[in-house]
Amino acid sequence: xxxxxxxxAIEELSFLDPPxxxxxxxxxxxxxxxxxxxxxSGTWLGHALHPLLTDLPIGFWTSAWMLDIVGGxxxxxxxxxxxxLGILAAVPTAASGASDWSDTAGSERxxxxxxxxxxxxxxxxxxxxYLHRRKGNRAxxxxxxxxxxxxxxxxxxxxxxxxxxxxxxxxxxxxEVGPQDWxxxxxxxxxxxxxxxxxxxxxxxxxxxxxGLRLLALADTCxxxxxxxxxxxxxxxxxxCPWHGSVFRLEDGxxxxxxxxxxxxxxxxxxxxxxxxxxxxxxxxR
Numbered sequence: 001x002x003x004x005x006x007x008x009a010i011e012e013l014s015f016l017d018p019p020x021x022x023x024x025x026x027x028x029x030x031x032x033x034x035x036x037x038x039x040x041s042g043t044w045l046g047h048a049l050h051p052l053l054t055d056l057p058i059g060f061w062t063s064a065w066m067l068d069i070v071g072g073x074x075x076x077x078x079x080x081x082x083x084x085l086g087i088l089a090a091v092p093t094a095a096s097g098a099s100d101w102s103d104t105a106g107s108e109r110x111x112x113x114x115x116x117x118x119x120x121x122x123x124x125x126x127x128x129x130y131l132h133r134r135k136g137n138r139a140x141x142x143x144x145x146x147x148x149x150x151x152x153x154x155x156x157x158x159x160x161x162x163x164x165x166x167x168x169x170x171x172x173x174x175x176e177v178g179p180q181d182w183x184x185x186x187x188x189x190x191x192x193x194x195x196x197x198x199x200x201x202x203x204x205x206x207x208x209x210x211x212g213l214r215l216l217a218l219a220d221t222c223x224x225x226x227x228x229x230x231x232x233x234x235x236x237x238x239x240x241c242p243w244h245g246s247v248f249r250l251e252d253g254x255x256x257x258x259x260x261x262x263x264x265x266x267x268x269x270x271x272x273x274x275x276x277x278x279x280x281x282x283x284x285x286r
Contacts, residue, residue, distance in 0.1 A: 007161035010114050011107035020113045027102040031095075033245040033257065040099040043258030048169035050100050053093040054159070058152065060086030061126060065149050068142045080133040083126055083145065090123050100169060103225055103244045103259055108166040111158055118155035122148045171262045172226040173219045176204045178267055178280040185278055188271045191215060196239060198230035201278055206267055208276065209234055209250055215269035216250040217278050224260035 010016075031037050042049030064082035067075040094116070101112040125148030133141035162168040178201050185199035191210040198220050199206050205220035207229045218239070220229050227243030234240075238247050238256055246260035253264035266281045 003157065007111050007158050007165070010111050010158070013110055016110040016113055020109045023113070024102045024109065027098050031099045031102070033259070037099060038258035040096040041259035042261045043255055045261065047261050048100060050093065050096040051163070051169065053089070053096055056089035057086040057093055058156070060089060061145070061148060061152065065145055068145060073138070076133070076138055080130065080141070083130045083133065087123065087126055087130060094119065094123070099259070104168060108162060108168050111162055111166065112168070115155050115158035115162060118151050118158065122151035122155060125151060171223045173221050173223050173265050176219060176221065176265070178202065178204045178206065179278070180280055182277040182279050184275050186276050188274050188276050191276060194234055196230040196232065196234050198228070199276065199278070201267070206278055207239065208269055208278070209239070211250070215271060215276060217267035217269035218248065218250065218253045218264040222246060222260065223262040223264060229264070
């Protein structure tokens with residue numbers, strides 16, 4: 001319980017907002033929506049890239065730390081190499097984390113700033129460790145490894161809070177359960193050609209767009225950060241989230257452009273007796 005209070009206290013630190021916003025603007029300029037953003041976000045992977053990458057520097061550095069403890073002097077060359085590999089792996093890891101963090105706001109942005117700062121301290125400590133090891137000063141190298149391990153542990157604790165408690169990087173529609181049977185959600189005239197329209201389907205907001213005689217329906221809550229898709233734009237058979245610019249195909253909800261990594265849940269929709277009816281998507285029988 002006491003450990004939980006640490007990140008919760010950071011959530012309330014409003015003085016972190018100005019530096020967070022300043023850094024966030026820089027990151028957004030360096031990594032605008034596009035191919036680089038999609039690469040760092042993990043759009044191509046189907047889930048967030050950053051948590052996967054964190055295993056690399058943590059694994060390398062932890063292995064070096066353990067070799068220092070149990071390996072003795074005969075393992076010092078291997079420990080130095082592991083520290084160096086961790087430093088190299090930390091670069092893309094930090095880049096992907098910064099990209100994800102730039103899309104946050106409020107409490108998660110505050111915690112994310114401290115998370116990034118702790119990991120930056122860890123990286124600096126391991127760089128110092130590597131340099132001392134290269135010079136043959138094993139004792140100082142080991143000392144800096146312990147400093148880096150402590151900072152990385154703080155960063156890891158805050159990273160877990162960002163995902164588990166604040167939902168950064170998770171599917172924002174995962175707990176939305178739409179109707180299994182056809183449900184009347186409004187008049188057919190409410191859905192106009194090419195215009196985003198939102199309906200309530202048993203407590204779940206659903207986006208409906210008319211295309212000729214067809215009604216296309218997706219979850220209205222953006223899987224990325226929960227943006228309302230009906231407030232976005234519809235063009236070329238796609239809808240663009242108004243918050244961070246993710247683009248989804250109306251036909252099947254697939255991601256056309258990130259930073260979203262997870263497709264939008266789709267719904268069946270039909271017009272019947274002048275009314276709109278929807279249900280959770282049922283794959284056609286083979």
